[in-house]
Amino acid sequence: MDLLHNLALGFSIALTPFNVLMAMVGVTMGTLIGALPGVGPASGVALLLPLTFGMSPTSGIIMLSALYAGSMYGGTITSVLINTPGESASVVTCLDGHQMALRGRAGPALGMAAIGSFLAGSVGVVLLMGMAPLLARWALSFGPPETFALMLLGLTTVTGLTGDHAVKGYISMVLGLMLSMIGIDIVSGDARYTAGLPDMLDGVDFLPVAIGLFGMGEVLVGAEQATRAEILHGRYGLRDVLPSAADWVRSRLAIVRGTIIGFLVGVLPGAGPTIASFLAYTVEKKLSRHPEEFGQGAIEGVAAPESANNAGSAGALVPMLTLGIPGSATTAVMMGGLMMWGLRPGPLLFEKNPDFVWGLIASLYLANVMLLVLNVAFIPVFVRALRVPYGILMPLIIVFCVTGAYSLNNRVWDVGQMLVFGVLGYAMKKLDYSPAALTLALVLGPLAERALRQSLIISDVGILILLQRPIAATLTALALAAVAVPVARAVWRVTVRRPAAA
């Protein structure tokens, strides 16, 4: 009954005219951002965060989470029509989606992706609604050691799973933690690493860093090329995008499996929708009676990953809302937003801000319905948007980066910071470092430091307190394993394999 009562509260908030409008803005912007190559969902959330300053946190999170869901839908359009993923969670959709388009079946590919996304996204929200309060209640019993161990696990898994180069991922994480130390230390009052600059006393603001690393950094990478993508022509009316009965028969179990895999993977800290989509595709290919058709235009190869990435984006909200541990780069940026609005993500959020949490959950149902309509009936509009040359888009994104960073504190200083982190983001992308790990560490750094120091203050056995309590010990062991495995592999590559090959 509690659940229904809370959901009714959520809908009473989500269905106010302003919040419906914000959800509409979010899904439209998200679909566009997902569709445009070179702008990912994390950049989209970072760029739109300044627009939420003038509204309540609930309206703000409704817009941003609608944007996140929309970007999962939008990424498919680019994957299918120009064989270039709009965002990383749609990379695997290129394999079969574009092949279908080459055979004149772009419509059914986009239609099946939209319908699968809707079903998976909606089921994902139901699972989020069921799982999140239970997890939040369990996490209420956490003391400082469990909190620190959990943050350590979040940091190490996110870092270990981003990029191909684990050592560079951990370097990015340590750099993020180092940046988070800048400013006044709340325990001792010491001003750390401020170089005597008054502007640095408040520390490194999260928003200029996120806009710089994701928005500006991605634009600079794209600025090197002056290419224009070839968009496949086709018919995208309502009748053209609805899948046939045969398509349904082939895809129905792929959607079910993609939904389950997507949500479960999304819930894991660090995994997120991208890994969910790859895993769902691989499982579907393994279980298929005709695996040879995968990569040649099999519709299950579109349905499974697209269902998985939408269920995964709902799942990624679970650890962020209940534990304060973002599951992906986008949720890390969203969590930074929550903290800027004065909210503390974690188990207490459900108790202290039920209108915020349940308004968000209800709005996700609404967003999925809006996205189904948008992505089935309005595909031609988004196809037209894809024809806007990147040469026009690129300077526009830079203008949004500049104004977004300025609007945080109305200071040119923040714009300068954004630019510095934009150049750093460019370098990190070119050299295979992980901007996501740096951002996550910057967000979690102060919280992790406080939990660690509190743990050590109450401990009689020093750092071993992390191994004395069962939950903390389990989480610490998992975190250490997440670090040890890739680093041991890197050490082995350096010390054993190379001399043996010589």
Add this chain to the structure above:
Amino acid sequence: MRQADRIAAVLLLALAAGYGAVAIRDYAYWDANGPGSGFLPVWLAAALTGLGGLLLVSAVRARDPGPAPVPRGHGAVRLGAVLAATVALVALLPVLGMATGTALFLAVLLRGLERHSWPVTLGVAVGTATVNWAVFTWWLRVPFPTGVLGF
């Protein structure tokens, strides 16, 4: 990439040394209450030293130079132009103001770099600067820098 990794590793090791030295010199590692403000910075410097060392060793031992991360030719010119225009916009923001600055920035890149026609250039530059100004100053009440022209 191999050369870039070597340079990055040396820079990271230097950063770790400086960061650790400041932590040891200026902040307490441990005080009467427990871990001080220098506690975590010291460990972070140590972690970066280890990771930077690992990166350096792997870059020194690598045989394949890998792809060059720095663009050359036309790509370098485009990147340099975009970066220079952005730095100029940020530096001149207090003088030009947000609306004039962004309109000029867009005009320079759209016409000078992307070779769009004047109608497209002016339409996008003036239109974007106006909408941007309206959204932030009227709706979000952000006081944009106004510059010498007053907007």
